[in-house]
Amino acid sequence: MKHHVNFTPGPSQLYFTVPDHVRQAFNDGIPALSHRSKQFDKLFAETTGNLRELLNIPADFHIFFTGSATEIWERIFQNLVAESSFHLENGSFSKRFYETGILLGKKPTKIEAPAGDGFGADVAVPANAELIAITHNETSTGASIPMETIHAMKKNHPNTLLAVDAASSLPYPNFDYHTVDTVFFSVQKGFGLPAGLGVWIVNDRCIAKAESLMARNISIGSYHSLPSLVSHAKKNQTPETPNVLGIYLLGKVTADFLRRGIDTIRRETDYKAAILYKTLEDHPALAPFVNEKAFRSKTVVVANCGAETEKLSAFLSTKGLHAGGGDGAAKKTQLRFANFPAHSKEQFELLADSIAAYD
Amino acid sequence: MKHHVNFTPGPSQLYFTVPDHVRQAFNDGIPALSHRSKQFDKLFAETTGNLRELLNIPADFHIFFTGSATEIWERIFQNLVAESSFHLENGSFSKRFYETGILLGKKPTKIEAPAGDGFGADVAVPANAELIAITHNETSTGASIPMETIHAMKKNHPNTLLAVDAASSLPYPNFDYHTVDTVFFSVQKGFGLPAGLGVWIVNDRCIAKAESLMARNISIGSYHSLPSLVSHAKKNQTPETPNVLGIYLLGKVTADFLRRGIDTIRRETDYKAAILYKTLEDHPALAPFVNEKAFRSKTVVVANCGAETEKLSAFLSTKGLHAGGGDGAAKKTQLRFANFPAHSKEQFELLADSIAAYD
Numbered sequence: 001m002k003h004h005v006n007f008t009p010g011p012s013q014l015y016f017t018v019p020d021h022v023r024q025a026f027n028d029g030i031p032a033l034s035h036r037s038k039q040f041d042k043l044f045a046e047t048t049g050n051l052r053e054l055l056n057i058p059a060d061f062h063i064f065f066t067g068s069a070t071e072i073w074e075r076i077f078q079n080l081v082a083e084s085s086f087h088l089e090n091g092s093f094s095k096r097f098y099e100t101g102i103l104l105g106k107k108p109t110k111i112e113a114p115a116g117d118g119f120g121a122d123v124a125v126p127a128n129a130e131l132i133a134i135t136h137n138e139t140s141t142g143a144s145i146p147m148e149t150i151h152a153m154k155k156n157h158p159n160t161l162l163a164v165d166a167a168s169s170l171p172y173p174n175f176d177y178h179t180v181d182t183v184f185f186s187v188q189k190g191f192g193l194p195a196g197l198g199v200w201i202v203n204d205r206c207i208a209k210a211e212s213l214m215a216r217n218i219s220i221g222s223y224h225s226l227p228s229l230v231s232h233a234k235k236n237q238t239p240e241t242p243n244v245l246g247i248y249l250l251g252k253v254t255a256d257f258l259r260r261g262i263d264t265i266r267r268e269t270d271y272k273a274a275i276l277y278k279t280l281e282d283h284p285a286l287a288p289f290v291n292e293k294a295f296r297s298k299t300v301v302v303a304n305c306g307a308e309t310e311k312l313s314a315f316l317s318t319k320g321l322h323a324g325g326g327d328g329a330a331k332k333t334q335l336r337f338a339n340f341p342a343h344s345k346e347q348f349e350l351l352a353d354s355i356a357a358y359d
Numbered sequence: 360m361k362h363h364v365n366f367t368p369g370p371s372q373l374y375f376t377v378p379d380h381v382r383q384a385f386n387d388g389i390p391a392l393s394h395r396s397k398q399f400d401k402l403f404a405e406t407t408g409n410l411r412e413l414l415n416i417p418a419d420f421h422i423f424f425t426g427s428a429t430e431i432w433e434r435i436f437q438n439l440v441a442e443s444s445f446h447l448e449n450g451s452f453s454k455r456f457y458e459t460g461i462l463l464g465k466k467p468t469k470i471e472a473p474a475g476d477g478f479g480a481d482v483a484v485p486a487n488a489e490l491i492a493i494t495h496n497e498t499s500t501g502a503s504i505p506m507e508t509i510h511a512m513k514k515n516h517p518n519t520l521l522a523v524d525a526a527s528s529l530p531y532p533n534f535d536y537h538t539v540d541t542v543f544f545s546v547q548k549g550f551g552l553p554a555g556l557g558v559w560i561v562n563d564r565c566i567a568k569a570e571s572l573m574a575r576n577i578s579i580g581s582y583h584s585l586p587s588l589v590s591h592a593k594k595n596q597t598p599e600t601p602n603v604l605g606i607y608l609l610g611k612v613t614a615d616f617l618r619r620g621i622d623t624i625r626r627e628t629d630y631k632a633a634i635l636y637k638t639l640e641d642h643p644a645l646a647p648f649v650n651e652k653a654f655r656s657k658t659v660v661v662a663n664c665g666a667e668t669e670k671l672s673a674f675l676s677t678k679g680l681h682a683g684g685g686d687g688a689a690k691k692t693q694l695r696f697a698n699f700p701a702h703s704k705e706q707f708e709l710l711a712d713s714i715a716a717y718d
Contacts, residue, residue: 006391011600014391022381031553032365032373034683067426067555070582070599105578188600194390196426196555196602222462223429240429241370241547243555243602324393 004317005347006338008324009139009168009300013342015192021252022245030248035241043244044236047251054254054262055170057201058177064229065242066198069167069186071224073100075200076131076182078221079210080161081106086129088119088145091138092327097165098133108133115141115330116302118295121152130209131161137169139189140327142288142302142336143295144169147176154179161209169299171257171341172269182206187250190299192342197246202226257341265341272339272348273298279352286312286355289334301337302326303355309333312358319354321347363676364706367683368498368527368659372701374551380611381604389607394600402603403595406610413613413621414529416560417536423588424601425557428526428545430583432459434559435490435541437580438569439520440465445488447478447504450497451686456524457492467492474500474689475661477654480511489568490520496528498548499686501647501661501695502654503528506535513538520568528658530616530700531628541565546609549658551701556605561585616700624700631698631707632657638711645671645714648693660696661685662714668692671717678713680706 006013025031033040048063057063066072077085077100087098087110101108109126113119125132132153137144154162161181166173170185177183182202188195210226220226223239232239257265277296280288280303289302305312309332313323326334337351365372384390392399407422416422425431436444436459446457446469460467468485472478484491491512496503513521520540525532529544536542541561547554569585579585582598591598616624636655639647639662648661664671668691672682685693696710 004388006388008393011391011393011603018390019385022385026378026381029363029365031377032370034367034370035554067430068599068601071426074581100581103578103581103584105576186600188391194602194604195394195600196605217464219462219464222433222459225462240427241545241554242427243553243605244370245553246555246602 004320004322005343006322007336007343007351008322009336009338010186010189011195012189012338012340013192014194015253015256015342017253017256018193018249021249025245025248031245033244035238035244040244041236043248043251044238047247047254050251050254050258051199054257055201056174056177061177061201061203062207062230062233064200064202064233065238065247066200066224067196067243069165069184069198072184072198072200073097073165074104075221075224076133076163077101077104077106078219079213079226080131080163080182080206082130082213082216082218083107084109084126084128085131085133086110086125087133088123088135089113090117090119090143091115091135091140093139093165093167094135097135116143116290118143118145118292119149120146121149123149123153125153125157125160129160131163132157133163133165135165136173137166137297137299139168139300141290142297142300143290144297146294147173151176151179161206168338169297171262172266172299174266177203187246189338190340191250191253192340193246193249193253197243197250199250268345269298269339269341272343272345273301275348275352276301276337276339279355283355283358285359299339301339303335303337304333305335306333309335312355315358316351316354319350321351321354363679363681364702365681366696366702366710367681368695368697369545369548370554371548371697371699372551373553374612374615374701376612376615377552377608380608384604384607390604392603394597394603399603400595402607402610403597406606406613409610409613409617410558413617415533415536420536420560420562421566421589421592423559423561423592424597424606425559425583426555426602428524428543428557431543431557431559432456432524433463434580434583435492435522436460436463436465437578438572438585439490439522439541439565440467441489441572441575441577442466443468443485443487444490444492445469445484446492447482447494448472449476449478449502450474450494450499452498452524452526453494456494475502475649477502477504477651478508479505480508482508482512484512484516484519488519490522491516492522492524494524495532496525496656496658498527498659500649501656501659502649503656505653506532510535510538520565527697528656530621531625531658533625536562546605548697549699550609550612551699552605552608552612556602556609558609627704628657628698628700631702631704632660634707634711635660635696635698638714642714642717644718658698660698662694662696663692664694665692668694671714674717675710675713678709680710680713
């Protein structure tokens with residue numbers, strides 16, 4: 001299994017430095033480290049500092065850790081929405097984000113686009129929406145929301161909080177943090193790490209909103225409420241015993257990304273996406289699922305393979321290339337290919353050549 | 360650091376097989392394994408099956424995974440309490456369990472005992488309590504609730520759900536599952552694993568209670584509500600991308616415990632606790648913090664060290680024995696010693712001999 005390249009969009013291919021970092025972690029006693037020790041304080045500061053530098057996160061944003069990005073959907077409703085949020089829904093993940101609000105007793109509303117489609121800058125937002133929820137990269141379909149849409153939403157609704165689920169896109173997108181209030185992701189996708197850690201980036205407006213809900217006697221949760229998270233993070237701590245090894249590994253891989261250079265990572269991502277989309281366009285039996293080029297994700301490429309799906313997947317497997325299956329009902333007609341920093345140019349060239357050779 | 364023995368009560372000493380299991384996990388591709396794959400299904404079944412065998416968990420109990428035991432406090436209030444729960448509070452962890460209910464908008468009540476004290480079978484439970492919450496082992500003080508108390512509570516209140524926080528006691532206690540409705544723990548204590556995983560054991564009465572709250576339009580949370588957890592667990596899956604590596608390691612260490620034998624582990628725990636308590640009783644300057652023998656925890660031994668605290672801790676460090684500090688205000692006057700399966704008899708004998716030699 002270790003000689004295969006895993007193109008499923010998460011958990012995905014491990015970044016190649018991870019096994020060495022795990023070995024070092026065990027040598028240094030990280031897995032048994034107390035989360036109330038000075039060494040943990042240092043580790044927390046290193047990981048958040050590296051993330052801040054890599055993703056260019058401004059000083060008025062905080063960085064918190066959760067169990068998963070799924071947990072952060074819940075925390076967003078608890079802490080940032082008294083009544084109603086507004087969702088851009090174009091696939092199964094943005095749908096689950098929306099549905100989480102209903103399950104938590106809020107009244108989310110939404111605009112829907114068909115699978116494989118995205119949203120332009122002209123979306124009408126209800127006046128009572130306290131938060132706009134955007135799934136930057138719809139992992140189920142490979143459709144991405146353009147930065148222009150995000151910027152326009154913020155410009156037109158400066159007083160509405162804007163939340164971006166960047167689960168399967170970061171570290172690729174270069175967000176302008178003046179146009180977003182909270183961004184979140186999980187580490188088993190673009191960061192090439194073992195699953196079990198979510199990262200929640202929030203600004204002071206979010207903290208203030210959570211405090212205002214609390215003042216109105218609306219429950220904002222307990223240990224992972226924003227006031228609890230921020231009071232612990234100020235001491236480089238977490239409210240609960242966290243995934244210490246996961247936080248350590250995230251800091252190390254982020255340092256690796258910094259050495260490689262975020263610009264290089266972004267350029268390579270563009271290159272890898274371009275050759276794969278070109279290969280799919282040129283192939284007589286295959287096509288990119290997302291038609292509109294502006295909506296095509298750079299980090300999760302979804303291919304319409306129709307009747308060839310199972311055969312192509314098996315063919316790629318013989319080359320050691322493990323494609324991700326289509327999401328839900330698309331399982332029999334689509335394949336998904338993650339394009340993360342863990343996937344090298346050479347692996348993508350082999351993937352594109354192999355698909356081109358398939359007939 | 361790796362040659363030290365870590366006696367802090369969590370994260371604590373790793374079980375000695377963990378580094379090898381991690382190596383095997385990387386060889387087998389576990390950290391990049393999709394949580395929707397057949398291999399994960401098998402892994403989930405293996406871990407839950409091993410836990411069921413080790414802890415003698417009956418068929419009408421389900422086993423779920425969360426990010427932490429702290430998360431389970433929250434999930435218990437969301438899923439099992441419409442209005443009011445009743446708490447046995449005798450230290451900082453049982454206090455936080457109680458306070459979680461207030462933060463979630465419920466109306467918990469409690470009976471308090473002083474730090475270091477426990478509860479007998481004669482506790483009066485309010486008639487309107489839907490759930491009795493017992494912290495089996497108060498990690499902050501080393502006080503344990505006797506099994507007789509738990510059995511009596513259930514016998515006297517058969518229609519009230521009974522929840523047991525066994526965070527720092529399992530796998531030592533041999534619970535009679537006819538007398539409890541839910542039990543939970545986290546893996547970085549008695550299971551000697553890296554932190555980042557909670558284990559929630561619940562029976563069908565708990566599932567029914569959650570469903571009854573849902574029917575009354577009370578929010579029971581989203582992805583980690585009991586109906587969501589149970590519907591996924593039936594397929595050996597989790598609602599979110601979980602800590603796959605953590606679930607794998609728990610299965611492997613549980614298999615190691617099964618090979619060693621749970622009776623052997625329990626006997627050794629008794630032996631190790633006995634020699635440490637005896638040493639503390641015999642020492643002129645030290646004493647067990649918990650006076651009443653019936654309340655003395657076997658798995659977390661707390662020592663009153665008074666003015667000797669800092670010096671004794673430093674002395675033990677020179678022997679490679681890392682004591683845990685006292686909790687909160689007791690930091691300057693107490694030391695805590697975890698007695699988990701990862702701590703060998705030889706290490707405990709060295710610890711007891713070293714303390715006896717200290718003057």
